[in-house]
Amino acid sequence: MNSDRISLLKKFISEEPTNPFNKYALAMEYYETQLEESLSLLRSLLADHPDYLPTYFKAAHLLWENENWDEADEVFQTGIKLAEQQEDQKALQELKAAYLNFEFDRD
Template sequence: MSQNRLEQLFKFLEEDPTDPFTIYAIATEYRNNDREKALGYYEKLLTEHERYVGTYYHAAKLYEELGQNDLAEQTYKKGMLISRQEGNLHAFSELQQAYNKFAGLDYEDE
């Protein structure tokens, strides 16, 4: 996590507190070093910017890592729904693959 990058992102957030990309970037910066803070920003996006498709994969993965499997499942499913509604088939495919792996539905040969 780069402190300078975080400082710059918080300046951007001050200028436009509703910009989903800035909120997403802050969550991403926190992702590896402070998962709880990252989760707070992802949840803000899920609540206030539910059509920001990029959030769903990362939020669901983080829920998984934190052992919050019910929330992970709900997040994957909602992300798949919204990504299809938005016509973002790339995001849908990534979410579907991650969900299938999470749910034990990936049938890859071993």
């Protein structure tokens, strides 16, 4: 986690509050060391920017890691539907593969 990068991203978020990338980038900075902060940002992105596809993979994984099974399942399924709608084959394949692993782990 880089504190200078975090400060810069927070500044970008305040300057461009409607740009989902800045909040996503900040969530990724927190992803390894501050899981609750990362998850909070990812949930905010899902609520405020439901068409921002990159959020779904990371949010679902973090929920899965924390054994939030039902919420992770919902995020995976919504992300898969969104990837299909956006015709993003790479994201679709990644989400489907991760979801399959999630289902195996869940059982």
